[in-house]
Amino acid sequence: MTAPALIALAHGSRDPRSAQTITALTELVACMRPDLRIEPAFLDLAEPDFDAAVNRLVAEGHQEIVVVPLLLTEAFHANIDVPSVIAAALARHNGILIEATKVLGIENAFFHILDKRLRDALSLNKVRELDALVLAGAGSSDPLANAAISRAARAWGAHHKLPTIAAFASSVPPAAGEAVRAHRADGRRHIAVGQLFLAPGVLPDRVTELAYEAGAVAVAEPLGVDDEIARVILARYAVGAVDLVPLEPLSA
Known part of the structure; x- marks a missing residue:
């Protein structure tokens, strides 16, 4: 068959x-x-x-x-x-x-990919120190979908023992730039951003732009292949x- x-x-x-x-x-x-x-x-x-x-x-x-x-x-x-x-x-x-x-x-295995993409971004930007993270997803009118991103941010931050804020590229706040500025308001200065997107596109590009404008030291690429x-x-x-x-x- x-x-x-x-x-x-x-x-x-x-x-x-x-x-x-x-x-x-x-x-x-x-x-x-x-x-x-x-x-x-x-x-x-x-x-x-x-x-x-x-x-x-x-x-x-x-x-x-x-x-x-x-x-x-x-x-x-x-x-x-x-x-x-x-x-x-x-x-x-x-x-x-x-x-x-x-x-x-958002499988547990995907956190390993997030870490790989983050290491690549840190290496590219010659960053040696982090004191906060942001995890950005697409954002949705469905609160359950947004809650999944928020749970992932908490899990990722707990793994790295760093304060982590969930951010969203559309529909709901905070945007990536707002999340970075929130960390900076708390005295954090070495803030990196991970992206819960499968592929590059308009939304990931917007996350990257806003995060760097707000002072992020590195922004990882989407999960990719x-x-x-x-x-x-x-x-x-x-x-x-x-x-x-x-x-x-x-x-x-």
């Missing part, structure tokens, strides 16, 4: 670096599982969109598809956009099965593939 195909579904951005990063991450997943048919897709602002990815897989004869949303929080895109595009695809293609997994979320993320994608896929298997009725 052929394994279900995998669509790695990202939000999308007008910035071409975002699609390039997601495509490279998908290629890394494919290298880990060369037996799987894997497609990247985007909800908006980039190609291929979800419809095109599904159409391609169906044209190749795939009837079962697992969708892994490449999202770090459970917000509007996860709860509304992903189910909507899947429902539309199922309506267009009779007889196919599509199973969406839970989002990537990493084996840890690829392994989480495959773990989500494995659960989704099992969920596609029909349950046999119990015999009397």
